[in-house]
């Protein structure tokens with residue numbers, strides 16, 4: 083482990099692992115970068131699913147009606163579309179480059195049904211962020227951010243960055259007011275480029291490699307390249323530095339403020355205590371789950 087006295091520095095990689103094949107929803111084949119077992123190391127984040135697929139048989143059953151409480155989901159589409167509808171009365175298509183930011187708060191019931199593009203391709207990422215105790219029962223919120231609203235920035239060193247949340251080169255992303263203050267960037271480097279980005283010292287920071295391969299800590303450190311499907315978890319520090327050699331890389335860079343609270347988690351519901359969890363499932367069974375439904 084890096085000592086606390088070294089926090090005024092470029093972050094070093096603490097651990098790297100590969101996303102794993104997982105079956106979710108009504109039978110969707112996806113890759114999970116982290117979930118229940120890894121979540122304690124990724125506070126405030128709970129789960130990251132990479133649901134890119136080439137074959138409609140792998141995803142067409144989708145994620146039919148299910149509840150969420152006590153957390154937020156952030157869905158970022160790359161290919162194809164997801165047809166979404168929820169108990170707040172929201173509905174529509176999430177298209178390539180769009181972001182859906184859903185705060186379940188006290189409760190939401192929704193469905194997410196993937197549709198492939200002409201070649202049958204469909205995919206993107208769903209990140210779950212936890213809510214602190216004081217916000218778990220907040221009024222649910224739903225936002226859709228269209229591709230055109232997400233700024234694309236050329237950063238020093240050559241990187242092209244889609245700024246979904248956070249700030250790069252003085253440009254702020256459109257997703258704000260999220261409780262855990264997350265940053266969410268989609269970063270592309272060509273061969274031989276570099277990207278340096280300041281992060282808050284107290285934040286949990288990770289990268290997930292979408293494609294290609296890159297080096298996720300300063301060049302002087304001995305390290306091997308991390309490739310497609312790698313989850314790169316950072317240790318302490320106040321910036322990250324990524325470089326490429328002879329291959330390009332595209333990755334998500336995500337940071338957020340840890341909550342440091344007990345987590346009681348079953349399926350789509352994430353609370354602080356087992357009693358709150360039992361109550362949520364009982365309410366769902368009894369039809370009293372939704373506090374803020376509009377239809």
Ligand code: CO
Nearest residue numbers: 145148150192
């Ligand atoms: Co859901």
